[in-house]
Amino acid sequence: MENNSINNTSFPEFQPVSIIADKVFAHCKQRECFEAVKVQLPQEDQFEFVNITFHPGKIINGTLVITTIHNRPNFSRVRFATRIIFDLRVKNIKTGAIISITKKLPDISKDIVLYIPEARNEFEFKIDIETASQTLTEPMEEDGYLRFAIGVYMIVKVIGKVQLLIPEFGFCPEPPDCEEFLINDACE
Numbered sequence: 001m002e003n004n005s006i007n008n009t010s011f012p013e014f015q016p017v018s019i020i021a022d023k024v025f026a027h028c029k030q031r032e033c034f035e036a037v038k039v040q041l042p043q044e045d046q047f048e049f050v051n052i053t054f055h056p057g058k059i060i061n062g063t064l065v066i067t068t069i070h071n072r073p074n075f076s077r078v079r080f081a082t083r084i085i086f087d088l089r090v091k092n093i094k095t096g097a098i099i100s101i102t103k104k105l106p107d108i109s110k111d112i113v114l115y116i117p118e119a120r121n122e123f124e125f126k127i128d129i130e131t132a133s134q135t136l137t138e139p140m141e142e143d144g145y146l147r148f149a150i151g152v153y154m155i156v157k158v159i160g161k162v163q164l165l166i167p168e169f170g171f172c173p174e175p176p177d178c179e180e181f182l183i184n185d186a187c188e
Contacts, residue, residue, distance in 0.1 A: 017168040025125065026115035026158040031151065032108050033136070038145045039088055039103055047090040049139040049146060050098060057084040057131030057154065060107065064127060069113065076116045082108040084133055084152065105133075105150060116158050123160065130155045 041047050063081040088101045116125055132153045139148040 014167040014169045016165050018163050018165055020161060021164050022159050023162045023164075024157050024159055025117060028112065028114065028156050030110070030112075030154050030156070032154065034105055034150045034152075036147060037105065037150050038147050039101060040145055041090060041101075041141070042099065043144065045095070046093045047099070047141070047146075048093055049141075050089040050091050052089070052135055052139075053087045054131075054133040055085040055087075057082045057108075057129055057133075057152070059127065059129060066116070066127070074115055074117045075113055077111070078114045078116075078127060078156070079109075079111045080127065082110065082129060082131070082154065084108070084131060086133070086150075088146065090146070105152070108152065108154070110156070112156065114156065114158050119160070126159045128157045128159050130157070 060081045060083050063079070065079045067077045069075050069077055084105045086103060086105065088103060089098055090101065091098050114127075119125070134151055136149040136151045139146045141147075
């Protein structure tokens with residue numbers, strides 16, 4: 001029978017070391033869909049869609065409200081509104097000039113239940129979000145507006161700073177030299 005146990009003598013000696021890190025205590029995911037986002041195009045000429053770039057979603061200042069839930073220890077009601085800004089780039093068909101238009105999606109309101117363990121008064125949990133937005137339909141020009149659908153995937157996290165004890169095998173080795181990008185010479 002084969003022995004799959006790890007031989008401790010094959011690893012270098014290590015010393016435990018403490019680090020401060022953000023720990024995710026709880027998280028959940030949700031999806032939102034905006035079926036008819038409309039962006040007004042400049043009036044002077046005709047434009048065609050180039051691309052769209054989404055900025056990370058942010059919790060709007062002053063909207064985060066956390067309240068404990070009676071008879072449900074370590075769980076809280078979490079309410080907030082999220083804003084996602086995007087940059088839409090269009091090309092003037094006559095001149096070829098590219099114009100960037102900055103807009104925002106409608107604010108996304110959330111009222112959810114999250115696990116937030118009880119902690120001493122000085123310990124603070126932070127509610128953070130991570131968003132991934134994308135267009136769901138090809139943008140279409142219609143009556144001076146560009147119209148399209150957008151989907152938003154959101155992860156809500158409960159984060160707290162903690163001290164962790166981890167094994168340390170020493171410092172990282174010296175990095176290798178960078179490889180220079182060389183254009184192939186036709187004469188070679």
